[in-house]
Amino acid sequence: MPPTAIGAEHLIRILILSNLFPPAHIGGYELRCSEVADRWQRRGHAVRVLTSRYPGDLSAANPQPQPTAVDVRRLLGIGWGPPYPCDSLVEMLRAEAADRATLSAELRSFAPDVVSVWGMEFASQPLVHALFRSNAPLHATIEDIWLLNAFERDPLCHTREMLDALAVSIPGEVRSLLNLGCERPDSRPVDISFSSDALARRYEEGGFRSAGSQVLRAGIDLKLFRDNRRWNAPARAHGPLRVLFVGLASEQRGVIDLATAAAAARQRGTLVELRIVGACAEPMRQRIRDVCGAGGVAVRFDGPLDAEAVCDAMAESDVLCAPSRLPEGLPRVLMEAMAAGLPIIATDGGAQPEIVQSEFGGQLLRPGDCDALMGAIHRAGVDRAGMRRLAAAGRAYALRDFDIDRYAERLEASLHATAERHACRGGIRRRQFDGGAADPPVAEAVLRDLALRAGRAAEATAPAAVRRADATELWRLGVLLKRSGRTGAARKVLLALVERFGSAGAALRRAALHLGELALAEGDFATAARWLRACLETTPDHARAHHDLACAESGRMPAHLMIDASEQGGARRAS
Structure with missing residues (x-):
């Protein structure tokens, strides 16, 4: 048919x-x-x-x-x-x-x-x-x-x-x-x-x-933003400038830049209250508290909120800051802030300039430029009424153009x-998917045999690689050894990576993460914590390192390192 x-x-x-x-x-x-x-x-x-x-x-x-x-x-x-x-x-x-x-x-x-x-x-x-x-x-x-x-x-x-x-x-x-x-x-x-x-x-x-x-x-779903009684309140003429950040609070999202700029604006005479809505790990909270405390900035952590409560936070704020260092796609929070009639300060990476426009009360700046961010916060505090009038025009635009239906x-x-x-x-x-049903099932013995041969070949290559390989080759070899159950050889290769290329941030991060996980798998939680902290010194937002470090500090092994005992035993016997 x-x-x-x-x-x-x-x-x-x-x-x-x-x-x-x-x-x-x-x-x-x-x-x-x-x-x-x-x-x-x-x-x-x-x-x-x-x-x-x-x-x-x-x-x-x-x-x-x-x-x-x-x-x-x-x-x-x-x-x-x-x-x-x-x-x-x-x-x-x-x-x-x-x-x-x-x-x-x-x-x-x-x-x-x-x-x-x-x-x-x-x-x-x-x-x-x-x-x-x-x-x-x-x-x-x-x-x-x-x-x-x-x-x-x-x-x-x-x-x-x-x-x-x-x-x-x-x-x-x-x-x-x-x-x-x-x-x-x-x-x-x-x-x-x-x-x-x-x-x-x-x-x-x-x-x-x-x-x-x-x-x-x-x-976005605009139903929470159509109530004019909620969103048409006049700007406050006095009091601290209430600055809102919504999202995952991380260094890449610019939250440390925001705290630094808010503290600098306070020194320039602009009173600032910083409110952070969204998940924020305790180490990051402490860093933000330290920066804000040194600059005389009050900071509040709300944690994750439901959609209604996020709208309440926007209605109670004077400006939303989105100082991300990443090339963002089309951030939902910027569309929501615009629909709320809230002035926006954002970085100009990715698609953010397609939303944040000066005629709608928006200010754009380069990622990581804390001086420019401080200036934008200061301007928002000096001309609150003018910024709010421009943002009202942006609200009308958002209610017309941002409808998810x-x-x-x-x-x-x-x-x-x-x-x-x-x-x-x-x-x-x-029509069928050309990758599943047509393929023969993969026997368990085939998988284990491949892992065994991969581990043997990688271990035989390791001594020469340690002397001649570049950082990427050493890292890949070390990881393959680790995943093949050759933990001793993996540790030697990864330690060589640190010794030869440790001054480079990427090399140290890559090696330290896996050295920490090797120590975790052996129950050496103190050594694991030391390596994982070294990883986080180069990449503070590394989610897996944070996850593993929390396990090390609590004396437990992460689930992803609980390799099948028979597989580990086979690798040890082959060694």
Whole structure:
């Protein structure tokens, strides 16, 4: 029977693929995915979400979302991010094979008209690559740079290259699981909707091409922002300037820059009260308290708040600061602050200039420029009424242009177009994922044999590598030894990395993390803590190092280091 054309008025079957889905979420990307999925469901489409089994602790960084009525299947493993999968080669390959089979089964059973791919940063990048190479009808909604750089941090992405360099033969059924190597996924067969012009430009500059790419500015739920009685209060003429920060409080998000600038503004005569809404680890809280205390700035930590309470915080503030050092996609908090009529101070990286505009009471500055940030805070304090008048114009603009209902409709039209093109090519519901069902199952003995041979080859190469290899080669070799159960050889290689390249921050960070984890796995918590603190001295926001250090200080082993005892024993016997 020939396929039926799918028009914009027809209902379709949509499989959403997102590594995190509320209540598990990091930020606005996952929240928006949930909000859009709910709207598609209410419009009558059959919507299913395939996501990871992550339990949801990441949501502590942001307001809790409303429950969803969408069919959510939490079946995938975590590729390489928190809560961190087991750090062994056998476990990594075992999890990859299981995820490949899961995705294949969902495609067969649900038979989607289109697969809608959202944030997959912590997911397996070989899995994404295999999906992109398949003949499935794909549409990707891109709101950050995960597709641009996640492959560089996925532990499987360098494994095949290392095994090839060591001349370790890889069985065919395993090679298909390592199809990414160090190459990024080919996005040409995928229709892509970018959330901002800046993000689209960045992907183009990074070499990504897609015949079906477009820019659709993301939206927010505006129902909390339409009450004029709440948002039309006049600016306070006197008293401290109430500065609000919303989000995960980290150095990369500029929270230390903000505290430093607020203290400098206080010395210049502007009274400042700093309010931080969102998750903030205790070491970061203490750093902020120290900086603010030395400068005479009052600081308040609210922790995560729900959407209603975040709106209350905005209504009680004079200005929102978003001093991120990162090239942000399209920050949800800036759209919300604009809809609230709140003046905004933000850095000019990424897509933030597409929201923050001077005619709407916005001030833009370079990331990391504390003097400019201090000046912007001072100006906001001097001319509060003028800034608030300009922000009122921005509020009217936001209420007209930032509606998530309209955004969901435009995305829906894009998915219809993708489904239509694939339907016209010959029956998309009979198409299968070219990476799961067709592959033979990977036997446990094959995985263990590969890990054993990889460990032997890496150990034999280690003495020469210690003398001649560069920092990246030493790091990759040390990590492969660690994941193959050759802990003694791994420690020697990583210590050589510190000795030869330790003055370089990246080399010390890479080696110190894994040296700390080797000590943790052996129950040497004091040594582990010392190495992990060294890692955090070079990279204060390193989430995995913070996680492992907390385990070391409490005398417990992280779950991702609890390698199968029989696997460890096999490696020791082979040694």
